[in-house]
Amino acid sequence: MSRKMLIKPFASIEAAALAPHSWRRRQVLRAGASTLVLALAGPKLAHASSVLGVRVWPARDYTRVTIESDQPLQNANQLLQGPDRLVVDLSGIDLDQALRDLVSKIAPNDPQIQSVRIGQYQPHVVRMVFDLKGSVKPQVFTLGPIGSYKYRLVFDLYPAVAPDPLMDLLAQTERKQEALDRANPNPAVPPPATLSGPATAQKPGTPDSTDEFFQKYAQGDAPAETAPKPSVKPQRAPTPPPVIAKKDDDDQYTFSAPKQAGTTRLLTVAIDPGHGGEDPGAIGGQGTYEKHIALDIAKKLRAKIDAQPNMRAMMTRDADFFVPLNVRVQKAQRVSADLFVSIHADAFTSPDARGSSVFALSEHGASSAAARWMAAKENASDQVGGINVKSQDASVNRALFDMSTTAQIRDSMRYGSFVLNEIGGINKLHKGSVEQAGFAVLKAPDIPSILVETAFISNPDEEARLNDDAYRDKMANAIMKGIKRYFAANPPLAKSRMT
Ligand SMILES: [Zn+2]
Numbered sequence: 279m280s281r282k283m284l285i286k287p288f289a290s291i292e293a294a295a296l297a298p299h300s301w302r303r304r305q306v307l308r309a310g311a312s313t314l315v316l317a318l319a320g321p322k323l324a325h326a327s328s329v330l331g332v333r334v335w336p337a338r339d340y341t342r343v344t345i346e347s348d349q350p351l352q353n354a355n356q357l358l359q360g361p362d363r364l365v366v367d368l369s370g371i372d373l374d375q376a377l378r379d380l381v382s383k384i385a386p387n388d389p390q391i392q393s394v395r396i397g398q399y400q401p402h403v404v405r406m407v408f409d410l411k412g413s414v415k416p417q418v419f420t421l422g423p424i425g426s427y428k429y430r431l432v433f434d435l436y437p438a439v440a441p442d443p444l445m446d447l448l449a450q451t452e453r454k455q456e457a458l459d460r461a462n463p464n465p466a467v468p469p470p471a472t473l474s475g476p477a478t479a480q481k482p483g484t485p486d487s488t489d490e491f492f493q494k495y496a497q498g499d500a501p502a503e504t505a506p507k508p509s510v511k512p513q514r515a516p517t518p519p520p521v522i523a524k525k526d527d528d529d530q531y532t533f534s535a536p537k538q539a540g541t542t543r544l545l546t547v548a549i550d551p552g553h554g555g556e557d558p559g560a561i562g563g564q565g566t567y568e569k570h571i572a573l574d575i576a577k578k579l580r581a582k583i584d585a586q587p588n589m590r591a592m593m594t595r596d597a598d599f600f601v602p603l604n605v606r607v608q609k610a611q612r613v614s615a616d617l618f619v620s621i622h623a624d625a626f627t628s629p630d631a632r633g634s635s636v637f638a639l640s641e642h643g644a645s646s647a648a649a650r651w652m653a654a655k656e657n658a659s660d661q662v663g664g665i666n667v668k669s670q671d672a673s674v675n676r677a678l679f680d681m682s683t684t685a686q687i688r689d690s691m692r693y694g695s696f697v698l699n700e701i702g703g704i705n706k707l708h709k710g711s712v713e714q715a716g717f718a719v720l721k722a723p724d725i726p727s728i729l730v731e732t733a734f735i736s737n738p739d740e741e742a743r744l745n746d747d748a749y750r751d752k753m754a755n756a757i758m759k760g761i762k763r764y765f766a767a768n769p770p771l772a773k774s775r776m777t
Contacts, residue, residue, distance in 0.1 A: 328349075330347055343391075571750070602663065
């Protein structure tokens with residue numbers, strides 16, 4: 279095969295016309311039986327960067343545009359007003375079909391971008407103009423090769439006014455809170471000593487002491503399990519709050535903690551679907567993406583939580599976009615979540631690995647080599663998903679990650695045990711106990727936090743299960759039951775109203 283034949287199908291017309299004879303060095307990579315990819319290198323050929331992919335991840339939080347290339351792309355950008363637009367000049371590159379495709383990749387409902395215009399501005403300089411729907415705060419940064427990605431140039435377009443998870447949640451659950459207030463007009467009836475013993479845990483009209491919830495107290499583990507934790511939540515009321523427990527038709531317990539004297543608050547669960555956007559997570563042999571599985575189970579869990587009269591869910595992401603690990607933690611803290619659950623379906627080096635796992639944070643090293651390996655893999659999400667390490671937020675929030683407490687870990691282990699127990703009813707367990715390792719996403723110092731590996735996507739049988747809607751529903755159900763059991767055994771403390 280002659281050189282000409284090799285080059286012809288892949289080089290853009292412009293590039294071929296501009297410098298056909300200056301291509302001194304070519305690398306031909308075999309990327310498949312019939313596919314050849316040309317990569318051009320050499321100092322005189324700097325303009326010949328190839329675009330390998332253009333991706334757009336629209337979301338309310340921010341819209342990301344990624345341009346992936348075989349060499350780092352030089353860029354200059356300028357934010358202009360009247361109308362709002364971001365002008366970007368990419369140098370060392372010629373307009374090709376991959377870049378042109380960006381135009382059609384902007385969805386009409388993109389929260390930030392109205393449209394994009396693209397053209398060959400000068401020789402080897404491509405100009406892109408993002409017409410914006412409003413004022414944005416762009417972050418433009420580059421990422422080096424990692425995983426299957428080559429060089430990425432990233433445009434994160436944040437709305438000037440960021441959506442606030444707390445305000446969103448309050449708006450969504452205002453009526454529910456009112457209904458709960460009406461249902462519990464005066465929950466402060468039991469004396470404050472409620473949590474110190476079994477007898478006082480009852481209030482008029484509550485189920486008798488044969489109920490599991492009250493048996494817990496009678497078994498004498500109540501003081502340790504339910505005592506207030508000033509070291510964890512020092513800003514909250516020092517007096518143990520009264521707790522109301524009711525048994526419904528479904529043989530499930532409902533319980534609620536007072537918000538302030540005389541009112542009852544909704545219990546908030548932060549649900550964190552792992553990965554997203556540029557970070558696909560693990561990919562199964564049949565092409566199943568962990569990020570999609572995680573999001574679906576999370577949505578199912580959200581629906582179950584929101585169906586409870588006394589609970590509400592906040593999702594760290596509810597679409598296919600990347601959320602940095604510390605932002606996931608911040609969102610949970612912003613809504614003062616009572617619990618945090620991160621949902622995953624990871625791969626292992628061996629396709630034989632199977633079974634579900636539940637992880638909590640560890641204070642002194644991982645509980646096993648596999649747990650350490652898994653935490654390292656999950657923590658790499660920020661590199662694959664791509665964070666701007668130079669941004670102020672990143673450095674400010676790194677400090678947060680060193681504030682984990684023993685109390686949080688102790689509560690997370692209890693919470694994890696309840697969830698693991700329920701998951702054991704629907705899938706084989708990878709290990710019979712909650713494992714521990716340094717997962718960055720579990721580091722909210724004041725929120726019991728667990729990470730559930732719902733199954734191994736790398737195991738063909740388990741990948742098939744993960745693709746089964748009924749299994750995903752069972753998984754969401756098991757997590758839900760574990761959460762309810764944890765709340766019943768460890769009633770959350772009173773929190774001040776969040777508004
Ligand atoms: Zn994962």
